[in-house]
Amino acid sequence: MSSVPLSAQLINLFASVILLMAFAMLAQRRVLPLINLFAIQGAVLAASTGVVAVTTHQAHLYWSAGLTLALKALLLPWILHRLVRRLNVKWDVESLINIPTTMIVGIVLVVVAFNVALPISQLSSTISRGTLGIALASVMLAFLMMITRSKAIPQVVGFLAMENGLFLAATSATYGMPMVVELGIALDVLVGAIILGVFFFQIREQFDSLDIRHLERLKDS
């Protein structure tokens, strides 16, 4: 172990924190701490990308690290915070199945993700390839969060967290996507969040609630 360079250790540490945040988001019942956890995950992701950039001297990784920090750690949480304030939804989010069960399902997902990622990451030669499994696990945990939550805002946070996981996967497997693709995805996410914000108001106007289970009925009863 002593031969592992410090940068690889730092990347592993950041990846573990990202996984931990994914679990914390899965277990968090309230809206505002959920958004804060998402912001922390974004900041750690930016730090991890920054370490990869410094280690490998890839210029475009600096840009994506900065972009991640600005967008996912600052701008999107700010938009979400504003939405929560404007919609006046600081109540508890309820999950469909209880938290310990969700956690156990989450652990199973992590085991699956680690096993699936193992052969793929051996093909890669990057410094951060070990974190591919964690990236995959974060994506699946975010999926799980979208499935288990019934309120609209946690679902959007799950969607954004999934993008975090995908970004980590891209960085760990191939040192990031081309700049154009990355910019495109970043803008897509931003625009998506803004449009969903508009949707929230529409949903609330229509149903007096943000519970998306109301959307399952197509006709007025």
Added chain:
Amino acid sequence: MTVAGLFGQLLAIVLALVLAPLLTGWVNQCRAWMQNRSAPPLLQSYYMLHKLFLKDVVLAHGTSSFFRTAPYVIFGCMLLACAIVPTLSTDLPLAPSADTIALVGVFGLARIFISLAAMDIGTSFGTLGGRREMLIGFLAEPALLMVIFTTALISQSTSVATIVETLAHRDFVIYPSLAFAGVAFTFVSFAENARVPVDNPATHLELTMIHEAMILEYSGRHLALIELAASLKLYAYSCLGLALFFPWGIAAGENPLGLLAAIPMLVFKLAVGGAFLAGIETINAKMRIFRAPEFLGTAFLLAVLGLLVRLLLETRV
């Protein structure tokens, strides 16, 4: 087995007996300061033990001999645990007698005895406390085992002494798995030692207590032994946590001077750890008993995550 090893072992046991009540007193003192109360003296635990040892034993009607032998068994278990956990040096002649899994078993044995003794007297409080203790115990033990497996994977051994030796004498490497395991271990030790988020050691409120409910009927030297055993348990857990996650300063060889130099380091680490414990206890409120499974489930989750991260990230880099 060498003379130096034997000396180190004896010194560790004597030190455990001396320091354990002191640690309890120090935690109580820190907690009182942080809560703006006037603190009891540091030696309060000794005064209590002295008073209790001088008093006569009063036995409830209908108690069996089990009730009378239980305090000695519990005390013996905790003393053995303190002897196995490396506090000053990793060269312990008693260490081969039990590895980490057996250490968890020793704690489990003590828990079974105290719960059965609580049920033996037949009062409702004793039964209630015993059941709650078993609830907490069966949730905390798997998490503790997972923490230990993580450290055992790193050092390729389940012997406490070997684990601590490996961890103490390595190059500085960031182990994310150890960080997970450390947090999980903190959670577990709060639950196991009847500290605040799970149980309140200072309360005698009937409906909230766990540990106190079990020992209500004990008096005199039996109570003194149980109180001392509780102090020893806290000491053993603190030393195990310090040895696993902050192992610096533990002597490795058979050097008596290194042994003596390890004592101030240990006292310093325990003092910091005790203040940390008191701080956590101050900023937290006791949670409902039915939230405890969630708390310990989180500990288990963290421990399993540590294990998985260890397998994924740290084995083949």
